[in-house]
Amino acid sequence: MDSIFFYRPPEAAVPADGPLKGMNIAIQPNVSAAGWPTDAGSNALARFVALEDATVVERLRQAGASICGSTRMSEFGFGLDGSRAGEAIKRNAAHAELVLDLMGESRLAASAGDVCGFKPSYGLVSRFGLIGLIPSMECYGILSDSLKNIREILKAIAGPDERDFSLPDETTPDFSPQNIDRGKTTVGIIKEAPGSLPARQESLYRAAIETLGDAGLTVKELSLPDFPLFLPVHKIVGAVEASSCTGRYDSVRYGVRVPGAKNWNEMYLSSRGAAFGPLLKSYLFQGTFFQFERYDAYEDACRIRARLVAGMRRLAAQADFWAIPVERGGPDAPASLADTYAQFALTAYANVAGLPALYLPPAQGRPHPGVQLSGPRLSDARLLALGEHLLNARRGGNA
């Protein structure tokens, strides 16, 4: 168990009364909990202890949950190398986990752990106290083997926060349980999404789509020719944001300073050089390159991002939800930035466009890798209802 957890508090606080009473939730060490070590998986924050609670921690505790510890994570949550997300649930050490989703990490961790994984709409949950990396794309993902748990957790943490001004001024969705009408609900499959999926995986995806029809949903083919651009846009915009976001780790005010520098330029170079691991370093170099050398490409990427967001909005007029394959591409142990990106080719879209996305594992005994469902921004409650509808249908219910 120690290898899963990065930190477990010596004694858990007595939980408040509330809808989450009795629920143990694991977080990652990039979520501030006062007094807990929060290194965000990086040497840059080695031995850093959080000063105050993140909004999500405060709200989960107020709702009765017990925060049972933080699990090991990849550096700043980028990719899944070194992450143990999903394992605490598998080992019955937690009922749910919060896992940072930068380009699909929470959904792929859910897929690996065979549990449900949900990434909320961007702007629904306060990021106050989150040690993030890509401000315009990052989001807490919620993992659990019960969608009801996910819904209750999201209900507890969603909504305006006076400490996070970046949350848009919007009405928080109503998370009460709701029904999905058989025969009146359409799920679109985006023709271009499978892209270069190997033939075997594509047939598994088709098999997963069939289960949607079994649940009384109308499946409709849609087209977004730009879909393959989601990943390159993420590469450029995400890396640029990550590069400036990590500028604060300069060893001046906190963090680890490598001694012996003759001047502060040298201090920056040696301390920041020691702060980041090789994968993150290449990611930050990439961002710095676009910032300083190819600003035009960055501007193009921002324009294309706006076009992609508009494209997804058009699709929302043609179907209620979308089903997108889940396939962790690339090698199992990614050695490079390119390998890492390959894993997230089919999940990064939700981060680029700020959409909610739900990973549902396959029914027991079924060979397909499960399915990823998504919908328009702020359709979170309906999307979770769709997930519950599909799980019900599997159990033979016809709700």
Next chain:
Amino acid sequence: MMEFEAVIGLEIHVELNCATKMFCDCSNRPGDKPNMNICPTCLWFPGALPRLSREALEKAALLCLGLGAELQPRSAFDQKVYYYPDLPKGYQLSQAHLPLARGGAIDISDENGRPRKLRIHHIHMEEDVAKLVHEMEGRLPISLVDFNRAGAPLVEIVTEPDFRTPSEAMEFLKALRTQVRYVGSSECSMENGTMRVDANISVRPKGTGQMNTKVEVKNMNSIRHVGDAVAYEINRQSADVQAGKVVTLHTRLWDPDKKVTLAMRGKFEGPCIPDPVVPVIELAPEWIERMRTRLPEMPAARAERFVSQHGLSGEEAVFLSADPEVAGYFEALIGQGVSPRTAMHWLVTQLIPAVKDRGQELSGSAVPPARFAALLNMLARDEINAHAAREVLGQLFDSDKAPEAIVSALGFRQVSDPDALDALIDKVLAEQPAAVADVRAGQGKALGFLIGQVMQASGGKANPKVLRDLLAKKVSAAS
């Protein structure tokens, strides 16, 4: 010899006098003990998020409106990326692409009294950086960072290159300072660092429209220094061009002791990318209108009113309206029944120097308008003379007694009662028969002498007008 003219543009940083910093609730008091006004946000601790201060936005917006600039419906913050220990997150939040306001202008008179309109290109908001202090720890040089100033709210006013002379730059800055003080957004003191000015200067053969390579000059800490530095730089560049040297783009620092500009090492200019965290600022037309109603009467309009309403000369009116404190004080005196002429004269020649001598500010001084007006009204009613009024003014600073009480206590009340003066006059006339004879012989001087004698005998309290009339009547009657 070729004649040159200068092309000058200014970049003016104004520190807003907000209670808090721009993105957190820390006190905006950079001068406090080092690192007293800091928090996780302005130190950019992991997990902290910036929250744009409403007061900073309002004070910046008022400043823009006061300078006639047009507030933009949409403005946003960018990250100016560079690494330096005074910048706690590797970028400065500034509005590089979508500024808060565009346009605006300031009217001045040039050296020849001709009106000039000097245009503003845009005005944007940005956060200030920390202060570095370099010290020695034994023989080891160390650098300390004071983060009190980090995140302090600033606006930057960027002008068009409309200026041609050092005097225009100085007049512009004076007028800008007056207008910003009027809207109440900043004290704009170059001496205290709440206004910092960089000047971009290039020269070209007079009469041509070309725009040549400019040189940026920094580190002036008074408006006069701006004029001196600009003048020096124009001469330096003209001489260089005359000598066939090429002007290169660089930054120079003004050395106030040697009165020269010196080239400084090139500063690295990083890129500016849109900040993904601070929300885009969208200003509704109604909000802008609401801000506009909060604008006070601006100095030019006030000066005009002082001429038409109070009969001041144009020069007096401009002088009085330049400082909102002075103008407000002047109007308060008038509100208490003091005549405009008396109010202007006593405010400018007596009260302001007295306040300055005591190191006080007019607004918080020990002599608020009501007390000063009471004194001036006694003067107007001939209850005291000018000499006594000056004496009592001095006392007003050290005592909280009413002016009337001080006048009585010091026995300054003028004697205007003819019966009381009669005895004194008779006594003096009896003592000075020679002078009386001189007066009768038509020597005006002698009358003055006699007045002085009676005044002395009265302990300076005789009303000079009443005294003169009585005395003249008596001397001629006795003949």
